[in-house]
Amino acid sequence: SYVLTQPPSVSEAPGKTARISCGGNNIGSKSVHWYQQKPGQAPVLVMYSDSDRPSGITERFSGSKSGSMATLTISRVEAGDEAAYYCQVWDIYSDHWVFGGGTMLTVL
Amino acid sequence: EVQLVDSGGGLVQPGGSLRLSCEASGFIFNRYAMTWVRQGPGRGLEWVSSISGSGGTIYSADSVKGRFTISRDNSKNTLYLAMSSLRAEDTAMYYCARERDIAVANNWFDSWGQGTLVTVSS
Numbered sequence: 001s002y003v004l005t006q007p008p009s010v011s012e013a014p015g016k017t018a019r020i021s022c023g024g025n026n027i028g029s030k031s032v033h034w035y036q037q038k039p040g041q042a043p044v045l046v047m048y049s050d051s052d053r054p055s056g057i058t059e060r061f062s063g064s065k066s067g068s069m070a071t072l073t074i075s076r077v078e079a080g081d082e083a084a085y086y087c088q089v090w091d092i093y094s095d096h097w098v099f100g101g102g103t104m105l106t107v108l
Numbered sequence: 109e110v111q112l113v114d115s116g117g118g119l120v121q122p123g124g125s126l127r128l129s130c131e132a133s134g135f136i137f138n139r140y141a142m143t144w145v146r147q148g149p150g151r152g153l154e155w156v157s158s159i160s161g162s163g164g165t166i167y168s169a170d171s172v173k174g175r176f177t178i179s180r181d182n183s184k185n186t187l188y189l190a191m192s193s194l195r196a197e198d199t200a201m202y203y204c205a206r207e208r209d210i211a212v213a214n215n216w217f218d219s220w221g222q223g224t225l226v227t228v229s230s
Binding site: 001043048084090095097098 | 222
């Protein structure tokens with residue numbers, strides 16, 4: 001089955017740039033989506049199709065993909081960005097949605 | 109405004125059954141595929157099952173295949189998840205989510221319900 005690998009945690013100071021990676025075999029051929037989940041809340045879509053931002057999501061969030069890695073970048077990190085972030089793809093070989101294990105962003 | 113309201117969770121014994129509901133409003137329900145996603149205590153997101161807008165296409169995770177059945181009633185704007193032969197490892201918050209297109213796959217989840225908690229324990 002297809003696997004997406006994310007680092008369990010990322011820490012960054014306020015005002016700096018945080019980068020959250022998501023690795024997977026042949027991820028370049030898939031559309032990657034990203035969700036933010038704060039404690040006790042439902043997930044929220046923050047990026048779709050690798051690098052498109054939904055309306056209402058701050059432009060500080062951006063997405064990219066290169067080689068076998070997709071990256072969610074959060075510029076000028078704020079305390080309110082502290083949350084778990086999950087990447088997601090559709091695996092056409094298994095007809096399954098796949099989530100990464102999630103990355104907890106801590107704002108120092 | 110898109111709204112998804114999850115309900116039906118509760119405490120159930122191992123081997124028992126439960127049916128979850130997700131009532132949708134604020135959009136034309138049959139034009140969107142729908143999905144169930146769960147999250148065990150302290151764990152990440154796990155996809156459970158998806159159904160196309162017409163209900164004609166269904167995909168399910170291997171971990172629930174044969175035990176869980178997703179369905180929808182487009183006349184009632186409601187999504188369901190019938191769960192049977194429940195196990196302790198099915199204990200989780202269950203969320204319904206709207207997919208961006210009428211067909212499952214290769215789109216994204218643009219709205220989520222608030223979740224309903226299922227606890228499987230004796």
